[in-house]
Amino acid sequence: MKIIVTDEVAQEGLALLQQDPRVQLDVRLGLKKEELYSIIGDYDVIITRSGTTVDKPLLDAATKLKMVARAGVGVDNVDVDYASSKGVIVVNAPFGNTNSAAEHAMALLLSFCRNVTKANTSLKGGAWKRAPFTGYELKGRKAGVIGLGKVGGRVATRLKAFECDVIACDPYIAEKRAHDLGVRLVTLDEVVKTCDIITVHTPLTDETRDMIGKKELAAMKEGVIIINAARGGIINEEAMLEALDSGKVAGAAFDVWSQEPPDSETLKKLIGHEKMVVTPHLGANTFEAQVNVAVDVSREIIHYLNEQPVDNALNIPRFDASLMDQMRPYLTLMNVLADFAIQLVGSNLNKITFSYTGSLAQHDCTPITVSGLAALLNRRVEQEVNMVNAQLVADRMGIVVEEAKSSQSEAFSNMITLTIEGSGEKRLISGTLFEGVPRVVKLRDYQMDFRPEEHMLLLAYGDRPGMIGRIGTILGEHDINIGSMNLGRREKKGEAMVILSLDSQVSPEVVEKVKAATDATFIKPLYLVTAK
Structure with a gap:
């Protein structure tokens, strides 16, 4: 199996593949589109992060491709539907950076609440000022978690540890999960209208795109704090900028953007806003997470090689x-x-x-x-x-x-x-x-x-004395050993169905001899690859 790695992936994960003699691993970073298109047809698997777009043109060029392995959670850069139509498996690593993403969401929230970034810049600039950087405590605040999945659940647990009153919105989870986390499930409308802190942890889909827009922001409490460490585009960035300018939103902290790297004027203004704490999509950027996701996708590839179920396939x-x-x-x-x-x-x-x-x-x-x-x-x-x-x-x-x-x-x-x-x-x-x-x-x-068993012979014939002996004699004459035999019939001397397990394959000539000797109404030699 030939595998190409097109983005930076932790060596600890790739080592699993390099140790497998069935794998040829090529690390080709920084390829231009045309270069990648020209060579992708030689590979069975592509391992990527967010830097490679696996779209229709690439998938069309990848004539041998069997799997796209995304070393991370999000697959915004992969056309999963088109990959499915071509029979290409898309796997990700949904658990490897879960803890990292949850901790980063908390880091963003705490950095905003305690003015860490502003105070850091001020002190390094030579000033000793304290009053301008008076912050907010989390204790006693009402926090709303939108999306109570792997990351959102961890964030909810951490918010509770800071003594927040935590509610959550997620129409796709069981009430038991919320109960186990000690969180009350509510509607999106209640989160929007009642919370002091709102943090989103959903994938970006047609359903969640612009989920928080002008209407939702207008319905929020004055001075709300908003965190997005999930996916750019879940919160409408133009509406977010207006809410910050108006003072409706006390502040926000974003790690993700609808365009990465950000290039539009709206994004540049949002990133530069004095009420924003921003990072360049660092949610999964811990040493531990990079190793975890690399190991996870490498294991999935090995599972595929071993014809075992692929646990984290998206399609x-x-x-x-x-x-x-x-x-x-x-x-x-x-x-x-x-x-x-x-x-x-x-x-x-x-x-x-x-x-x-x-x-x-x-x-x-x-x-x-x-x-x-x-x-x-x-x-x-x-x-x-x-x-x-x-x-x-x-x-x-x-x-x-x-x-x-x-x-x-x-x-x-x-x-x-x-x-x-x-x-x-x-x-x-x-x-x-x-x-x-x-x-x-x-x-x-x-x-x-x-x-x-691997080799079997199935036949149906009129049940009468001596038939089993005839079959055994013919097979014995051709040095074909019978491992076991099973007979089924509806009535005495009616039609009988016999299945024989054999130690070796039966040739067409032997099949014809058995058919003639038994007057078989049906006879079929079987080769079961799955029974090896």
């Missing part, structure tokens, strides 16, 4: 982190079932149904479904299909994809059933886990019980 459905260990074996089971079933379908795919029964059905099974869909389609299309683009590829092919759930299971605590419908044919396979190992328990309407 792949994934389980709640607390469920990952519990659900990971079901991803394996689904991939085995898909690998098995798709080899039984000879026609075009029309409809695929993923069914979940038992306690498994109580959870969000979307990651399992998408994983199975990708495994199926990879056997049918030339382009690489993964969890990023599987649904898009299915839509383009006109395949109907459905998911069904039931808490009532036939005979197992959990079971996954995959049903594939094509032109005039239908294939069904059900599986479960025994001690964490995939087992197939149903084929079509036959009850079975076998462990999928």
